[in-house]
Amino acid sequence: MAFEYVKKDTPLDRMNPLVKLFYMALALLVVIQVWNTESISLLIIWIGIATVWWIVGKVELRNLGFLLKLLTFLFVFLFIVQGMTYRFGDQTILFKFFDWPIIDADTGLAVTNYGEMTVGGILYGLLIALRVVSVVTVIPIFTMTSSIARITAAFARIRVPQKMAFMFMTAFRFVPLVQESMDSIIEAQKIRGFDLDQASYFDKIRRAYIPIITPLLLLMFRRAMDLEVAINARAFGARKDRTFVQDISFKTRDYLGILVVLGSFGLMMYLLYFETTFITWVYFTALVGAIAGGIGMFASAIGLDVALQGLNNFLLSLPVLDVVGGYFDQRALLGYGAVFIVLFISLIVIWFVRRRRRKRKRARKK
């Protein structure tokens, strides 16, 4: 499980879950207010602060591997869609994939072309991606450093009804159970000659999930019945004033935590509303410029740019590539358009080949 709590002896571990919950709430509040590309660097600072929390709480990044994969997919999608449709900010055209002009009915002139990807659009995609990351990086600080027992106790403290708190806990209790059952069910159906890996995508959607989801639901239903017996046998809900074994009273470190959270939130608000000129995306572009400049200097120092330029010109002279490469704005890509498209195409090819190669098994002879 990506967000599962693992006991570690860190200050964050001992901190009251309510503080971390408060932090999460403020993260949402920050993200809601940051909505233009000018404030990108603000989000980067916010993520930086979250990273410090991660380090203090010894939260392991690799536990989030699955989530990061999912997010990467989302980000690529965002860049492409926003890049091609968002028409504000910097209108420099980066690539032109195809022609899809939108023509104004009155003047008969093309207003915009949705086949073109603009710098402003990509930046807007980046903004959305960073907003997602700003929230996502804060969630593990809450879930991966607080035991469910403490979270439930904290919920009770802020007067969440007993039953709701128990439902929350059961949900967490059932996640690994569902995962385990799901794996067992998939295996069980494979044994009966039902092989999802070999089925086509269409087949998977059309009929494949019924033999897996149905037993899962029935099984969970049965388990829920058993759980009802178990909690009733243990007097759940007997008293309104249930005892809480977990000690979740506020200690010095909790007040300190709240101070830090409020402090970083305050800083964000100050930068956002009172120092707007200070935190424009000029700073961000300066950062990008510095990195790009550094790489450029290094490249020219070893003569890489001359070689690349040569390669680019050579690629553009090839019969098919000159047409494809022509769609790229050579200037915007610093004259590496053809190199870029070749890399892009080979990436897609490799991706497909790898997918194909993974499963190629044969049927039995007999």
Add this chain to the structure above:
Amino acid sequence: MAEDVVVNISNLTFTYERGPLALQDVSCEVRKGEILGIMGSNGAGKTTLCFHLNGIIPTVYAGTEKGRVTMCGLDPWETPILEMSQKACMVLQDPETQFTTTDVASELAFGPANLAVEREEIFRRADWAAKVCGISGLEERKPQELSGGQKQRVALAAGLTMLPEVLILDEPTSQLDPVGTTEVFDVVNHLSETEDMTILITSHKTDEVARLASKILVLNEGESVAFGTPKEVFAKTELLASIGVNPPSVTSLATKIAAKVPGFEERYKKSGGIPLTLDEAESLIRQALDENFLKIDWKNPPLAPRTSEEVVLEMDNVTFTYPARIPVTALKDINLKVHKGEYIAIIGQNGSGKTTLVKHFLGLLEASQGVVRIEGEDASELTIGSIAKSISLILQNPDYQLFSISVQKELEFGPRNLGLSDEEIEIRVDNAMKEVGLEDVRDIFPFRLSFGDRRKVAAAAGIAMDPEILILDEPTTAQDYRGRHVLCQIAARMRDQGKTIIMISHDMDLVATYADRLVIMSDAKIIADGPKREIFGMVDVLKQADLKPPQITQLCQRLADYGIEQNLVTVDEMADIFTSGGA
């Protein structure tokens, strides 16, 4: 009514709402400090009876009741479950679902916290309960980090923190391996001895119940058919056999000998009743042999059927490691050859690698090192679909695979995946139904069937694939005596038709009766492999795998000096060698 009667049930009749009659005119009485064993086949009403005592009926399950139940002076139908739950603690069958929280410490505190017991007191109780159940030091574990036996002991401890007067255990060990079973029974034993707890326990493990219980209640289809001390109850061998309850092997042996040798029954009746334990049986028979009342007339047990030399499954130096943060090696250097027509049992503790091993034969796992061959072909190159044509596995838990609207459709699913013609599917499904005896429920939604019947549907689904090799994964799980034999007998019949059978099991009696060759696994390795009689002789190897030979074999070994030449494994074989000594 005597002062110390804790549980009093008189003429209890109960019908579930929209359901069948579950209990009919059941009466019994349990005094303080007694252990009552409740026995009966699946569906006999054991669980229903347990639910009556702690108020689950009528709070969770509704129905109509006649008769009276008194539990610690309270009537469960009048008293709220909150109060009942402090009198009786209950441990259920499935170790997974009883965990209400996410770690052991909060699990132990859950009950008393609900009752708003003081914090310090909760800690005191949790400490005590953990110590009694032998789970101290596991407080921070999560349920998925515990073994089955540990989970059941946590469930027990969690009930104890409510300071109950009565302990109700509903088949607490039916899903555990022998070690887990012993762990749980040891705690039960300890509680009854030191804490003077009243305990009600339902179980299919007759020898354990016979050892512990002070009284036994036998149920059949909701009716009480016998009630008394273990000696009284288990003496009624025929009655028990007719309702699917199996007395301890040595008890059956005594009655079998008594049927052959006149006067043997009187002998044991005089000397303290029918033998229930190994020690009792040993001294009884030893005495009878010494006094020449019995004589051993050695007959060689039937030889195992000859198998062909054709190798159908083969493992060549197979090692398998589960990829995880901390990789777990589940198989180490396994070499195994399975011949056509063999009936092999793989035995060993949970986690010793048995299931991992058979998953390689099904193509579900691929060996990290070494080669798995299915009829000479490398399994790692084969699609799962084509392996499924010839190898089939019957799972422990049928609920992982049943999804169709009717039993008929369920059985058709597998053959359809194999791409067979409609006529062929129909023939196979009909055969499978006949084999398992499911014709009557053909159109019923499998979910509505009892667990035993669902298990049969799963078995039929495996048989409908018409496999050359059938693998049974623990046929005893949640099955009564009859149920487990039904599955094994089907397998035995298939073996007679030339198919190959592999069975994974903890139940030594079952293994001894049906299998010919045993493979013992321990700690990811095969530590012994050979004909069953030889294997049961290797006491040290068995001990290393935490296994014990069947009761009968143990008796054989103890009586070896009287001219028992080989390890006998079943009651019938053993009864066969005794004749009247003439004295």
